[in-house]
Amino acid sequence: MSKTALCLKVPKNQGEKTIALVGKLGLLDKTLRIHREETTLCIPLIQQPKEIEYRELKNQVNELQITVSAFVEKMSPPKTVMQVLENHLPPHLLAVLPQALDVIGDIAIVEIPPELEPYQNLIGEAILKTHKNVKTVLAKASAITGTYRTREYIHIAGENKTRTIHREFGCQYYVDVAKAYFSPRLSHEHDRVASLVKSGETVVDLFAGVGPFSVLIGKKNQSVKVYAVDLNPDAVELLAMNVRVNRVDNRVFPMLGDARQFAATKLKGLADRVIMNLPEKALDFTDAACQTIKPQGGSVHFYAFIRSPDSIDSLKERCSDAVEQNSRKIITFQYEKSIRETAPYESQVVLDAVIK
Ligand SMILES: C[S@@+](CC[C@H](N)C(=O)[O-])C[C@H]1O[C@@H](n2cnc3c(N)ncnc32)[C@H](O)[C@@H]1O
Incomplete structure (x- = not known):
C-alpha cells in the first residue's frame, strides 16, 4: 500500500546524516519506507519542519528540497x-x-x-x-x-x-500434554524447592510427573539422591527420558508405581525431604510422607487447593493433625504461599513443614 506524504529530498551522499537528524528532530514518519530516486533520497516527514528545525537541517545539508511524494507503507506484523x-x-x-x-x-x-x-x-x-x-x-x-x-x-x-520439548531453568523436558501432567505455571515453584536442597540430601518426589522438581534438583546438585515416583506409565517414560537428556541419571531414579506402596517398602525412612505435588489429595497421602521421612525428621512440601472460605491457617491445622495421626509432629511451617489461582475463589497453596 502506498501513501502520499511530505518528503524531504536530499542528495544520496548526504542521506545518512540527514536521516539521523530528521529522526533526532522527531520529524521522521516511521510508518513509511524511505526510497531512492536517481540521485536523491526521499525521506518521509510527519509534518512540515518548523523554522528553527528547517534552519538546523539547512545548516547540515546544503541541498535540500521539501515536496510531496508517494511512499510505500511499512507492514508491521500484528502484535496481539x-x-x-x-x-x-x-x-x-x-x-x-x-x-x-x-x-x-x-x-x-x-x-x-x-x-x-x-x-x-x-x-x-x-x-x-x-x-x-x-x-x-x-x-x-x-x-x-x-x-x-x-x-x-x-x-x-x-x-x-501433543508432544513437545519444554525448557525451564536450564533443563529440557519431553512433555506430552495429553498423556502426562505438566504446568509451566509451577516453574517458579520447581526452582524454589530445588534451591532449598542441600548437598548430600535424599529427596523423594512422591508424585513426580515428567520430573520438573526431580530433574532440576539433580541438575543443581551433584551429590543428591532423588527418588522420583509416579503411577502413570507415560509420565515415567517421559521422566526417564528427561533424566537421561539432562544427564542426571546417576542421581535421579524414576520409579513407576504407587507412592503409598513405595513409602511402605523401598523408600521407607530414607528421605531428608519429600515433595507432595498432588494438590487434590495431598493430605490423603500424609501417611506416605511420614513413612518416607527419616526417623530423625526432615522437610515436607505439601501442595493443596483451598477454596474460599477455607484458609491457609485452617489447612495448616488439618496438616498438623494428619501428621500427628501418623505419630510424627510438625515443628514449624517454614514457608506458606498461595502460588496461583486455579479457579474463581480457588487457589493452589504450598506449605513447607519441618517434621520430626
Ligand atoms: C499434579 S501432577 C504433578 C506432577 C509433577 N510433580 C509436576 O509438578 O509437574 C500429580 C502426579 O501424581 C501422579 N499420581 C497420582 N496418584 C499417584 C499415586 N498414588 N502414586 C504415585 N503417583 C501418583 C499422577 O500421575 C501425576 O503425574
Whole structure:
C-alpha cells in the first residue's frame, strides 16, 4: 500500500546524516519506507519542519528540497490476538477473547469460552501469527481429571501434535500434554524447592510427573539422591527420558508405581525431604510422607487447593493433625504461599513443614 506524504529530498551522499537528524528532530514518519530516486533520497516527514528545525537541517545539508511524494507503507506484523481479529469478530466477542495462554515448548494451550467455539480455528491461527515460537495451538476440552491428572484437548491450529520439548531453568523436558501432567505455571515453584536442597540430601518426589522438581534438583546438585515416583506409565517414560537428556541419571531414579506402596517398602525412612505435588489429595497421602521421612525428621512440601472460605491457617491445622495421626509432629511451617489461582475463589497453596 502506498501513501502520499511530505518528503524531504536530499542528495544520496548526504542521506545518512540527514536521516539521523530528521529522526533526532522527531520529524521522521516511521510508518513509511524511505526510497531512492536517481540521485536523491526521499525521506518521509510527519509534518512540515518548523523554522528553527528547517534552519538546523539547512545548516547540515546544503541541498535540500521539501515536496510531496508517494511512499510505500511499512507492514508491521500484528502484535496481539485482538489486533489480528478486530475485523473478524463482533465487538461483544472480542471482549471475551481469552487473555491467558499457557505455552509448553512450542505448544500453546488456550481456554475457549463456549460463545467463541465457532471461531476457535480463527483464534488458533491468530495465536500462531502473534507468537513466533508457537507451532501448535490446542484448546482445553475438559478439566484436569483422573488419577493421572490429565485433560483432553482439541487441536485448533498449526501442527497436530501433543508432544513437545519444554525448557525451564536450564533443563529440557519431553512433555506430552495429553498423556502426562505438566504446568509451566509451577516453574517458579520447581526452582524454589530445588534451591532449598542441600548437598548430600535424599529427596523423594512422591508424585513426580515428567520430573520438573526431580530433574532440576539433580541438575543443581551433584551429590543428591532423588527418588522420583509416579503411577502413570507415560509420565515415567517421559521422566526417564528427561533424566537421561539432562544427564542426571546417576542421581535421579524414576520409579513407576504407587507412592503409598513405595513409602511402605523401598523408600521407607530414607528421605531428608519429600515433595507432595498432588494438590487434590495431598493430605490423603500424609501417611506416605511420614513413612518416607527419616526417623530423625526432615522437610515436607505439601501442595493443596483451598477454596474460599477455607484458609491457609485452617489447612495448616488439618496438616498438623494428619501428621500427628501418623505419630510424627510438625515443628514449624517454614514457608506458606498461595502460588496461583486455579479457579474463581480457588487457589493452589504450598506449605513447607519441618517434621520430626
Ligand atoms: C499434579 S501432577 C504433578 C506432577 C509433577 N510433580 C509436576 O509438578 O509437574 C500429580 C502426579 O501424581 C501422579 N499420581 C497420582 N496418584 C499417584 C499415586 N498414588 N502414586 C504415585 N503417583 C501418583 C499422577 O500421575 C501425576 O503425574
